[in-house]
Amino acid sequence: MTPIVSADVAVVGAGPAGLAAAVAAAESGAAVVLVDAGAQPGGQFWRHRPETVVPEQEGKGHHGGRTYLDLRARFDAARGRGRITYLPGLQVWMAQQLHPVQGDDAGFTLRTTPTAAVAALEASVGTQTVVARRLVLCPGGYDRQLPVPGWDLPGVMAAGGIQAFIKANGILPGKRFVIAGTGPFLLPVAANIAEAGGKVLAVLESSSPTAWLPHLRAAAGVPEKALEGAEYAAVFARHRIPYRTRSIVTEVLGTDHVSGVRTARVDADGRVRPGTERAYEDVDVVGFGWGFTPQMELPLSFGVQTRLDADGSLVGVVDERQQSSVPGLFLAGEVTGVGGATLAVLEGLAAGTAAAGGTVLPEKTAARHRRFAEAMHRAHPVPPAWQDWLVPETIVCRCEEVTARQLTDARESLGARDTRTLKSFTRAGMGWCQGRVCGFAAACIGAGSGVAPTAESLSGSAKRPLAAPVGIGELAALETTDN
Amino acid sequence: MNSASDVLVIGAGVIGAATAYFAAQQGLTVTVLDKGLPASGTSSACEGNILVSDKELGPELELTRYSLGVWHGDLAEHKRLWEFESKGGIIVASRESSLASLNRVMAAQARYGVVVEKLDPDTLRNAEPNITPDALGGASYPEDCQVQPMLVAAHLVRLATDAGARFVADTPVTGFLRSGDRITGVRTPRGDFSAGAVVNCAGTWAGELAALAGVNVPVLPRRGFVMVTEPLPPMVHHKVYAAEYIDNVGSSDAGLQASPVVEGTPSGTILIGSTRERVGFDRTVSTNALRLLAENAVALFPFLEHVKAIRHYHGFRPYCPDHLPVIGHDERAPGLWHAAGHEGAGIGLSAGTGKLLAQALSGQAPDLDLSPFAPARFGERKENSTTHREEATA
Amino acid sequence: MSTHSSGETWSVNTPGAVNVSFDGRPLVAVPGQNIGAALVSNGITAWRSTRKNARPRGLFCGIGVCFDCLVTVDGEANQRACLVEVQEGMEIEGSCPDQGGRA
Ligand SMILES: Cc1cc2nc3c(=O)[nH]c(=O)nc-3n(C[C@H](O)[C@H](O)[C@H](O)COP(=O)(O)OP(=O)(O)OC[C@H]3O[C@@H](n4cnc5c(N)ncnc54)[C@H](O)[C@@H]3O)c2cc1C
Ligand SMILES: Cc1cc2nc3c(=O)[nH]c(=O)nc-3n(C[C@H](O)[C@H](O)[C@H](O)COP(=O)(O)OP(=O)(O)OC[C@H]3O[C@@H](n4cnc5c(N)ncnc54)[C@H](O)[C@@H]3O)c2cc1C
Numbered sequence: 001m002t003p004i005v006s007a008d009v010a011v012v013g014a015g016p017a018g019l020a021a022a023v024a025a026a027e028s029g030a031a032v033v034l035v036d037a038g039a040q041p042g043g044q045f046w047r048h049r050p051e052t053v054v055p056e057q058e059g060k061g062h063h064g065g066r067t068y069l070d071l072r073a074r075f076d077a078a079r080g081r082g083r084i085t086y087l088p089g090l091q092v093w094m095a096q097q098l099h100p101v102q103g104d105d106a107g108f109t110l111r112t113t114p115t116a117a118v119a120a121l122e123a124s125v126g127t128q129t130v131v132a133r134r135l136v137l138c139p140g141g142y143d144r145q146l147p148v149p150g151w152d153l154p155g156v157m158a159a160g161g162i163q164a165f166i167k168a169n170g171i172l173p174g175k176r177f178v179i180a181g182t183g184p185f186l187l188p189v190a191a192n193i194a195e196a197g198g199k200v201l202a203v204l205e206s207s208s209p210t211a212w213l214p215h216l217r218a219a220a221g222v223p224e225k226a227l228e229g230a231e232y233a234a235v236f237a238r239h240r241i242p243y244r245t246r247s248i249v250t251e252v253l254g255t256d257h258v259s260g261v262r263t264a265r266v267d268a269d270g271r272v273r274p275g276t277e278r279a280y281e282d283v284d285v286v287g288f289g290w291g292f293t294p295q296m297e298l299p300l301s302f303g304v305q306t307r308l309d310a311d312g313s314l315v316g317v318v319d320e321r322q323q324s325s326v327p328g329l330f331l332a333g334e335v336t337g338v339g340g341a342t343l344a345v346l347e348g349l350a351a352g353t354a355a356a357g358g359t360v361l362p363e364k365t366a367a368r369h370r371r372f373a374e375a376m377h378r379a380h381p382v383p384p385a386w387q388d389w390l391v392p393e394t395i396v397c398r399c400e401e402v403t404a405r406q407l408t409d410a411r412e413s414l415g416a417r418d419t420r421t422l423k424s425f426t427r428a429g430m431g432w433c434q435g436r437v438c439g440f441a442a443a444c445i446g447a448g449s450g451v452a453p454t455a456e457s458l459s460g461s462a463k464r465p466l467a468a469p470v471g472i473g474e475l476a477a478l479e480t481t482d483n
Numbered sequence: 484m485n486s487a488s489d490v491l492v493i494g495a496g497v498i499g500a501a502t503a504y505f506a507a508q509q510g511l512t513v514t515v516l517d518k519g520l521p522a523s524g525t526s527s528a529c530e531g532n533i534l535v536s537d538k539e540l541g542p543e544l545e546l547t548r549y550s551l552g553v554w555h556g557d558l559a560e561h562k563r564l565w566e567f568e569s570k571g572g573i574i575v576a577s578r579e580s581s582l583a584s585l586n587r588v589m590a591a592q593a594r595y596g597v598v599v600e601k602l603d604p605d606t607l608r609n610a611e612p613n614i615t616p617d618a619l620g621g622a623s624y625p626e627d628c629q630v631q632p633m634l635v636a637a638h639l640v641r642l643a644t645d646a647g648a649r650f651v652a653d654t655p656v657t658g659f660l661r662s663g664d665r666i667t668g669v670r671t672p673r674g675d676f677s678a679g680a681v682v683n684c685a686g687t688w689a690g691e692l693a694a695l696a697g698v699n700v701p702v703l704p705r706r707g708f709v710m711v712t713e714p715l716p717p718m719v720h721h722k723v724y725a726a727e728y729i730d731n732v733g734s735s736d737a738g739l740q741a742s743p744v745v746e747g748t749p750s751g752t753i754l755i756g757s758t759r760e761r762v763g764f765d766r767t768v769s770t771n772a773l774r775l776l777a778e779n780a781v782a783l784f785p786f787l788e789h790v791k792a793i794r795h796y797h798g799f800r801p802y803c804p805d806h807l808p809v810i811g812h813d814e815r816a817p818g819l820w821h822a823a824g825h826e827g828a829g830i831g832l833s834a835g836t837g838k839l840l841a842q843a844l845s846g847q848a849p850d851l852d853l854s855p856f857a858p859a860r861f862g863e864r865k866e867n868s869t870t871h872r873e874e875a876t877a
Numbered sequence: 878m879s880t881h882s883s884g885e886t887w888s889v890n891t892p893g894a895v896n897v898s899f900d901g902r903p904l905v906a907v908p909g910q911n912i913g914a915a916l917v918s919n920g921i922t923a924w925r926s927t928r929k930n931a932r933p934r935g936l937f938c939g940i941g942v943c944f945d946c947l948v949t950v951d952g953e954a955n956q957r958a959c960l961v962e963v964q965e966g967m968e969i970e971g972s973c974p975d976q977g978g979r980a
């Protein structure tokens with residue numbers, strides 16, 4: 001039988017939001033359990049080399065590193081005092097409300113499974129069931145993707161995936177890179193590659209530099225971002241990285257591996273401007289990033305109220321204490337709106353404090369960061385005409401190898417307009433990743449060219465009754481508790 | 484008012500789709516309404532088995548065999564559209580007692596003309612090398628086959644529209660139009676639709692619609708969970724289920740039951756179905772259901788213990804207390820027809836149901852006697868009918 | 878906070894190097910690397926082929942979301958190469974059982 005760990009507050013995710021939530025809840029007096037799929041704390045932003053191999057050093061070379069070191073010290077201290085039980089290497093595959101009772105005894109259960117079922121790694125922590133009065137979900141997100149011809153070739157990676165690769169391994173996944181998509185995140189990726197010795201042939205940004213102008217006020221509210229921007233500009237200048245705006249990759253070239261890309265300039269809607277095509281040869285890694293998609297399956301499994309954020313992502317609605325529409329369930333970080341690590345920390349602190357019953361004061365800094373994030377989203381939209389880049393044979397669902405043609409056929413002849421029906425008729429989103437990678441694109445295709453997907457359609461692909469694959473043997477051994 | 488049609492079908496699940504398709508083939512003008520998109524009800528939350536092997540002897544088996552003929556006959560040309568596969572079913576007995584009841588069932592089925600072969604442990608293991616070593620024997624049903632149900636519903640609707648039918652999505656029926664006692668159409672937020680015949684194919688919601696028309700058609704939900712594994716190389720070659728399944732299907736027990744139906748799919752995943760329980764329209768995930776499915780599947784195929792599930796889903800089978808579907812004209816509300824309540828067999832039965840109903844709708848004598856499925860078997864009109872009449876004619 | 882350490886190169890001779898095998902062939906990995914990184918830094922960028930079109934796949938999302946990078950590790954099928962840290966003696970196989978062949 002699976003061991004059961006109980007706590008006042010359970011936190012899922014040890015990224016900026018989750019780490020902050022766990023620390024704040026523990027410092028407010030709660031007994032905390034922190035479950036994270038990763039092998040060590042940090043999440044995406046603070047991903048680092050395994051501490052077993054490279055001991056923690058200064059926070060240098062890393063934006064927000066000081067915040068991490070501070071949180072980490074408080075986290076380690078709380079663990080030392082027995083206030084935080086840390087369960088790394090475990091994925092929550094299902095979260096449930098024990099009974100929909102309001103008030104103090106609202107309780108939650110988390111079912112977990114090892115992230116990697118590898119005997120050599122079976123560390124101290126085996127599968128555990130967590131029971132807690134309050135739950136804080138901080139599962140973060142992943143790079144949002146738009147398919148283009150050739151994006152399924154080896155050597156094509158998510159922009160964040162490249163970043164994660166470098167941070168986790170201390171090496172580069174290739175030598176000659178093209179980074180494309182939209183958003184400020186492309187800058188640190190390219191800068192990091194260059195600083196690690198890679199050649200960045202170009203950064204292609206689909207939006208235009210003037211897209212910033214209307215949002216300058218909001219951007220000015222977060223001066224540290226300007227500083228960051230200046231640092232990247234310096235890195236770009238030092239390494240002579242071309243930054244091409246209003247530009248996209250129209251096709252990734254190669255037979256069994258990336259060999260190059262074709263690019264073009266686009267108009268404000270993302271339509272290719274004829275005559276602007278060019279090619280980059282001798283490329284071995286292409287990184288794509290179109291913003292981020294919050295990992296919504298756990299919040300959605302509770303039926304939390306959702307909304308469409310400025311970037312078109314489906315996110316959870318929370319109050320000023322980060323409480324969702326489900327009493328006792330708090331959300332922080334990317335799942336309440338993609339807004340960067342600093343905001344994720346502030347939200348995590350509020351959520352942790354509130355979940356532990358403490359008082360949360362209104363945060364001016366968080367509000368500034370939210371305005372900044374919104375300005376960023378508006379300046380870096382997914383180009384409305386992106387579906388024009390597809391050719392009928394382009395794979396949209398990488399797992400089930402469903403093509404753009406199959407999806408548009410299902411829409412045109414079978415009336416599939418949302419991710420649910422598209423999935424039913426074509427299998428897009430039914431494979432290993434359960435629509436995490438193709439969900440946004442499929443929702444766009446269902447809606448039709450130039451039309452933004454609805455929250456309902458996005459939620460159709462983000463509802464995943466199993467938040468992670470789980471062994472049938474583990475399911476057979478589940479104890480009988482509920483209904 | 485939208486233009487009138489001969490037949491108005493409520494619901495674009497497999498049953499409504501098949502009804503619309505065959506009615507259009509009969510030359511009738513057809514309108515199909517659904518509150519959502521095609522296949523948005525139970526037809527997208529089930530498995531696509533067309534089983535002869537699990538049917539009780541009697542009218543349901545007759546309808547199944549008729550339907551099988553329609554799948555292989557009238558619909559043969561479209562087989563590829565919905566991934567029709569003649570896969571064959573195998574029932575496995577792992578206990579002496581269940582082997583004995585399986586043998587009894589086989590003998591009776593054979594008398595009814597069902598093609599069934601007895602499998603001794605060796606032939607069973609040849610057919611399913613990964614089966615549990617506990618298996619004592621089994622039965623093979625070569626007639627059992629399968630389809631992809633969502634594609635069946637979607638393509639039948641499309642084929643019907645190609646033949647002149649009209650499909651209107653996102654249009655819930657909220658009331659009925661009447662002329663005297665006669666049902667003459669439906670009311671929706673998109674206006675009224677009048678028709679010579681209105682066919683209630685609202686699946687698990689058919690009871691609610693019948694009530695709107697003032698008649699009692701007791702269709703209730705029976706929840707079922709299905710689990711899907713990671714993609715694997717072919718490990719399970721037929722639809723394989725345990726002998727206890729047969730007892731479960733017709734059971735009236737409200738509690739949670741599950742006997743494994745394990746089958747490989749062309750996409751490499753293995754489907755593990757399905758539980759049966761009466762909990763209304765409760766959508767909360769039941770860990771007990773997952774545990775039962777997993778336990779039973781591992782008992783049948785031990786290798787599954789080390790395989791991962793990547794998703795699960797659930798649906799609500801539309802069932803009537805006597806476990807027979809409701810098919811035909813409702814004398815209690817002239818002009819209203821029903822085709823609903825097919826419980827765990829609606830996919831398999833859809834082809835036959837649609838064809839028979841279309842025959843009846845166009846005034847022919849149906850190929851199979853529909854009287855065992857007559858709606859009026861549930862008794863008199865409902866008392867509250869007047870309310871709805873006022874509402875509908877308001 | 879450790880960041881990338883540019884200029885760091887590893888060879889068989891590096892003290893602490895981790896020896897693993899990929900489809901029976903010996904590979905040297907850096908301690909702490911994940912399997913995906915160990916393969917890529919040994920020039921192997923695809924280790925799986927898709928079920929339908931037999932197309933090669935390797936790393937994509939890099940963080941355990943896409944399942945493109947599946948490998949068999951010590952007989953345990955369908956593990957995400959981007960999440961599993963290399964260990965001395967690990968036997969890695971690229972042809973996952975759901976695949977027809979390998980890139
Ligand atoms: C690949 C990637 C790289 C990035 N790199 C940078 C960067 O270099 N610079 C930058 O400014 N921003 C970067 N970002 C954006 C950055 O991640 C966010 O701004 C920030 O990390 C958000 O913090 P968070 O706490 O909400 O989520 P995250 O940091 O994503 O943390 C979420 C944590 O939850 C865990 N988790 C999720 N689901 C489960 C589950 N079911 N069970 C158990 N654990 C679970 C995850 O494994 C993860 O550890 C990156 C994003 C991605 C996806
Ligand atoms: C887990 C599970 C496994 C199953 N496995 C099998 C199997 O292997 N083989 C098999 O043959 N059967 C199986 N079944 C049973 C089968 O799924 C059903 O019998 C069948 O789908 C019923 O089809 P239907 O068209 O009657 O209902 P539905 O598919 O539910 O269609 C009814 C339609 O009516 C619409 N509707 C409802 N109310 C209104 C309204 N007021 N106005 C307009 N439209 C409305 C709905 O939106 C819906 O689209 C299974 C069921 C479950 C739950």
Ligand code: FES
Binds near residue numbers: 938942944947957
């Ligand atoms: S690269 Fe996506 S899961 Fe490993």
